Amino acid sequence: MTSSAIFRLTGLLLALTLALPMSFAPMRAANAASEIKIIVNNQAITSVDIARRAAFLRLQRTGGNLNQKAREQLIEEALKLQEAARIRVLASDSQVDASYERFAASNNLSAKQMNQVLNQAGVTPKHFKSFIRVQMSWPRVVGAVTGGGGISTQDLVTKMLERGDDKPSTTEYFLQQVVLVVPANKRSNAVLNARKREADQLRPRIQGCDNTASTITGLRDVSLRQLGRVMKPELPPEWKPLIERTDAGGTTSARITERGVEFIIVCSAKTVSDDKAAEMVFRAENADAGDSAEAKKYLAELRKRAVIANK
Incomplete structure (x- = not known):
C-alpha cells in the first residue's frame, strides 16, 4: 500500500x-x-x-x-x-x-x-x-x-539524499501466523492458559516455514495464515518487538489475542536497500x-x- x-x-x-x-x-x-x-x-x-x-x-x-x-x-x-x-x-x-x-x-x-x-x-x-x-x-x-510535502517515491528518496542521508535500509520479513483458536463462548482464563501451553509445546516443533502445514495437521482448532512479505515499518506495534528479536526460521513467543493464542513464524529476514525501502523508512519517520x-x-x-x- x-x-x-x-x-x-x-x-x-x-x-x-x-x-x-x-x-x-x-x-x-x-x-x-x-x-x-x-x-x-x-x-x-x-x-x-x-x-x-x-x-x-x-x-x-x-x-x-x-x-x-x-x-x-x-x-x-x-x-x-x-x-x-x-x-x-x-x-x-x-x-x-x-x-x-x-x-x-x-x-x-x-x-x-x-x-x-x-x-x-x-x-x-x-x-x-x-x-x-x-x-x-x-x-x-x-x-x-x-x-x-513530497509525495512520490522518487521525491522522497531525493529529499532524503538532499538532506545528506544515505539511502536507508530496512528489514524485509516473510511471515506465517499460527492461531490456536478459542471460540468466544469457551473463552476463560483456564482455557486460554491451556491453549498457551499447547502453543509453547508446538513452537519447538516448527523449524522454518516449509513444513508448518504438515506439522499442525490434525491438531485441534489450529489454523495457519500466510502473512507473506512485510517490511519492518509495517509490523504491528504489538508484534514488532517479538518479531525483531526472532531469528529466521524461529517463532515468536505466544500471545493471547482476541482469537485465542497466536505466534508468528519468521520464514526469512533480510536487509534491503532500494527506493521502496527508502520510501518506507521516510514515511515511517513521518x-x-x-x-x-x-x-x-x-x-x-x-x-x-x-x-x-x-x-
Whole structure:
C-alpha cells in the first residue's frame, strides 16, 4: 500500500484479520432510506454514511457511542478531503484502488473477497476506499503546510539524499501466523492458559516455514495464515518487538489475542536497500504527521472556518 495509509491501516489489518473467521450478520442499515444528517461546507453526510462508518468502527471492535463517533469522524474526514482537493494533493482513484488491492492481498484475500467481507460487515468497499483516500491525502496536506510535502517515491528518496542521508535500509520479513483458536463462548482464563501451553509445546516443533502445514495437521482448532512479505515499518506495534528479536526460521513467543493464542513464524529476514525501502523508512519517520500537534491545530482551524449543519 502506498502513502502513510500503510502505517495507519496496520491496526485495521490486524482487526480485519481477527474478524475474518467470524460470520457477520448482514447489516440492514445500508438498505434503509438515506437521509441527510450533516452538511459540511455544502457536502452532505447521510444516515447511510453514518451507518456504514458505525459498522466500520464495529469491525475494529471500537466501543462507546458508535453513531456519535461515526458522525465526528465523517465531519473531520470531509474537512480533510475538501482541503486536500483545494490544494490538489488528493489521492487519485488509481492510487486508492492499488492500496485497496494490496491491503486485501495482505489479508490473503482477492479484491473480490475483500468486497464480500466489507459488504457482509455493512461497510461496503466504496466506504472503505473513502477512508483509505483520507488516510493517504491528509498527511500530504500536513506535509504541504509544514514544508514536507513530497509525495512520490522518487521525491522522497531525493529529499532524503538532499538532506545528506544515505539511502536507508530496512528489514524485509516473510511471515506465517499460527492461531490456536478459542471460540468466544469457551473463552476463560483456564482455557486460554491451556491453549498457551499447547502453543509453547508446538513452537519447538516448527523449524522454518516449509513444513508448518504438515506439522499442525490434525491438531485441534489450529489454523495457519500466510502473512507473506512485510517490511519492518509495517509490523504491528504489538508484534514488532517479538518479531525483531526472532531469528529466521524461529517463532515468536505466544500471545493471547482476541482469537485465542497466536505466534508468528519468521520464514526469512533480510536487509534491503532500494527506493521502496527508502520510501518506507521516510514515511515511517513521518507516519504520525497526520496526528501531530500541527495537524490537529490545522484541522481545528478548518473546522472553525467551516459551515457545519446538523440535521
